[in-house]
Amino acid sequence: VRLNEDDMEFDMIGIDAAIANSFRRILIAELPTMAIEKVLIANNTSIIQDEVLAHRLGLVPIRVDPRLFDYLSENDQPNEKNTVVFKLHVQCKRGSPRITVKSDALKWLPNGSELVKETRNATSDSSSKPETYTYFGCSQETIPEFVKNPIIPKYPDIIVAKLGPGQEIELEAHAVKGIGKTHAKWSPVATAWYRMLPEVVLLEDIEDDLAEELKSKCPVNVFDIEDLGKGRRRATVARPRACTLCRECIRGDDWEKRVALRRVKDHFIFTIESTGALPPEVLFTEAVKILEDKCERVITELS
Amino acid sequence: MNAPDRYERFVVPEGTKKVSYERDTKIINAATFTIEREDHTIGNILRMQLHRDENVLFAGYKLPHPLQYKILVRVEVEKHSRGLLMPV
Numbered sequence: 001v002r003l004n005e006d007d008m009e010f011d012m013i014g015i016d017a018a019i020a021n022s023f024r025r026i027l028i029a030e031l032p033t034m035a036i037e038k039v040l041i042a043n044n045t046s047i048i049q050d051e052v053l054a055h056r057l058g059l060v061p062i063r064v065d066p067r068l069f070d071y072l073s074e075n076d077q078p079n080e081k082n083t084v085v086f087k088l089h090v091q092c093k094r095g096s097p098r099i100t101v102k103s104d105a106l107k108w109l110p111n112g113s114e115l116v117k118e119t120r121n122a123t124s125d126s127s128s129k130p131e132t133y134t135y136f137g138c139s140q141e142t143i144p145e146f147v148k149n150p151i152i153p154k155y156p157d158i159i160v161a162k163l164g165p166g167q168e169i170e171l172e173a174h175a176v177k178g179i180g181k182t183h184a185k186w187s188p189v190a191t192a193w194y195r196m197l198p199e200v201v202l203l204e205d206i207e208d209d210l211a212e213e214l215k216s217k218c219p220v221n222v223f224d225i226e227d228l229g230k231g232r233r234r235a236t237v238a239r240p241r242a243c244t245l246c247r248e249c250i251r252g253d254d255w256e257k258r259v260a261l262r263r264v265k266d267h268f269i270f271t272i273e274s275t276g277a278l279p280p281e282v283l284f285t286e287a288v289k290i291l292e293d294k295c296e297r298v299i300t301e302l303s
Numbered sequence: 304m305n306a307p308d309r310y311e312r313f314v315v316p317e318g319t320k321k322v323s324y325e326r327d328t329k330i331i332n333a334a335t336f337t338i339e340r341e342d343h344t345i346g347n348i349l350r351m352q353l354h355r356d357e358n359v360l361f362a363g364y365k366l367p368h369p370l371q372y373k374i375l376v377r378v379e380v381e382k383h384s385r386g387l388l389m390p391v
């Protein structure tokens with residue numbers, strides 16, 4: 001029905017309520033996304049506490065296709081296949097006014113972490129590169145998708161922190177793949193919901209003055225007047241989809257007998273609002289695949 | 304503090320089977336399937352599909368406790384018609 005860059009509304013007819021709900025649940029909780037998980041703070045002299053800053057960074061949506069990455073589990077080392085590294089270095093010099101740190105200050109580091117790990121060996125072998133917190137084999141810039149679309153936060157104007165004069169923030173953030181069940185920051189949709197199509201049925205023929213009254217009652221103009229000829233007018237239901245079920249049309253006496261408000265049992269109007277990592281139609285197709293996988297898994301485990 | 308780790312909601316630990324099956328002692332042709340690490344997303348769909356089969360007398364699912372991540376699906380069929388693999 002409607003498709004913009006970030007949100008989508010479409011109809012599903014003929015399925016059961018259980019499947020519609022399952023799609024909604026999967027869209028919210030089980031589609032993987034990339035979000036910042038580990039924040040390595042080198043310097044934070046601002047008034048925002050470390051953990052609050054890390055929490056806020058985790059909630060920033062990142063414009064990157066999560067299907068290109070793998071999950072990072074506890075025993076793995078962070079490498080270019082499962083981590084995206086960002087750097088944030090903002091300083092407010094003394095004498096200059098206060099700075100607002102927005103999300104476009106996050107710079108993508110395609111070559112991996114720049115923070116050097118402190119190794120305890122005094123007799124470390126003189127390797128040319130000091131050890132950092134990630135082990136990137138090759139630069140992420142070489143992956144063709146990223147040449148055209150560098151990885152940046154989706155919305156550049158999200159306020160992350162505010163700095164006064166003399167304060168500085170220097171940190172490195174690692175983004176990993178996860179699903180919404182673990183933490184809501186990994187949910188790829190702002191929200192996703194469905195409603196059932198309202199059905200407005202006129203039990204009797206409503207004519208002339210009653211028809212005018214009915215049409216004026218509805219705040220969203222669901223009813224229309226059609227002319228029958230000979231000066232008689234009849235009310236018809238023109239836009240049931242717009243009906244919000246406010247019940248205004250059955251207020252007053254006797255209206256309950258003339259208008260019945262119901263919902264069509266198997267017609268669902270889905271709305272999906274994506275946070276930007278993936279376009280909503282892709283999100284829905286991925287949700288279908290995930291549902292298939294889950295069912296497959298249960299079936300194979302049964303036998 | 305007492306909450307289990309969030310990844311426990313979908314990661315099946317080693318040793319436990321994902322799906323297990325127990326016949327009901329008191330009623331013939333009834334059984335309870337225990338599916339580990341699943342929730343309403345699958346449970347409701349399973350129940351709906353089971354209801355569509357005419358041989359099924361009783362089909363229901365529940366989550367015994369919201370902090371224990373498993374579902375119990377109870378099915379009763381008539382006359383031992385061996386109703387496995389319904390959602391296919």
